[in-house]
Amino acid sequence: MRQIDDPDVLKVLTSRFRWKLFSLLFRIGPVTVSELARRMDADPGQVSYHLRQLQKHDLIEDVPELARDSRERWVRSAMGGLAVVKDFEAPQDRAVVRAWTSQWVIDQFERLRDFERTHMTLPEDWQNAGFGSSRHLRLTKDELAELGDQLNAVLQPWRELTNSRVESSEAPPDTRPIFLFYHAFPEEP
Template sequence: MDEHTETAKPLGRNERILDAGALRALAHPLRVQIYDILSQYGPQTASSLANLTGESSGATSYHLRALAKHDLIREVDGRGTARERWWERPVGGVSFANPEAMKTPSGRAATQVVMTEFLGRRHQQLMQYVARGMQSEPEDWQEGSLISTATARLTSEQTQELAAKMQALLDETVGRYRDQRGEGVRPVSMHVDVFPLSEEGHLR
């Protein structure tokens, strides 16, 4: 499993900050879906992605090439044939927050599309887990799962410290287990959301 971290802002880690061209290339619902599948489940072909997305292999092949042009994905060395190419998402963190891209309307629009699609997919996966019944999972997986929300009153410095600690824990876990294979191993999604609430408590 490739290391897989997407962030909404640079955190000073060794990660790639997507430039405006890469953001625009990724700013398509199916491309976000393909990119995320490669991140979560490892290398795929256009055919296997077609089966997973419900699209044609011609469509997935086209979008794979578009992502590859901006080095968002790459062919797997030594695997596949001329007719059946395997694709993977390179190891390493990725940040969607590019200050230069955010200075232009097209850059802001592309960033918004990418973030909306990724967050929508994350929410959909969570709701699927809830809908299929958390109790349907084996007991050991139930005990290892966590859906938790907490609120505290913090300063900006304390919030930065908390975010850094949580990110460091995610980085350590992904770095240690990203290539793990074997019986009982499954993809596990890990979410961290740290952000200030409106003082008025209004939802906008």
């Protein structure tokens, strides 16, 4: 997991197109630029431009060993995830964090909405495999922090399994990318 503490890195991800591109690339692994363009329903030149912006900040990397010829460009995410430092002091840096956070939240809920709209098109054994939940708790700020640590500890072995499968390119044939997100935050009564 890469700790992002440079607002310029976040700034490049405030573009809606770039965030969707980065998110897609993160999910599907090494892929050609032409396949990314097809999936984004965009011009390959436009996709290449935005990939260069992501690459300037080491968010993606080229994978030349996968290319079949000099015209084919393969790219992949350069990290296993990202965590954002949100305690910037400068107002313009805090504004960048807010803009990035906004894109991140929009992406999460769009992906959930897309799943709900299309899950019946999945193979039957996957149609009801997803889950969701919400709970109302009463916690102190320290207890909320502890809950976050516990949830991250539960997910850690699953992250390691995913990373080993991505690095080795050896996953069971019925493996699918899984999107998991959760939020826990204080509300006014």
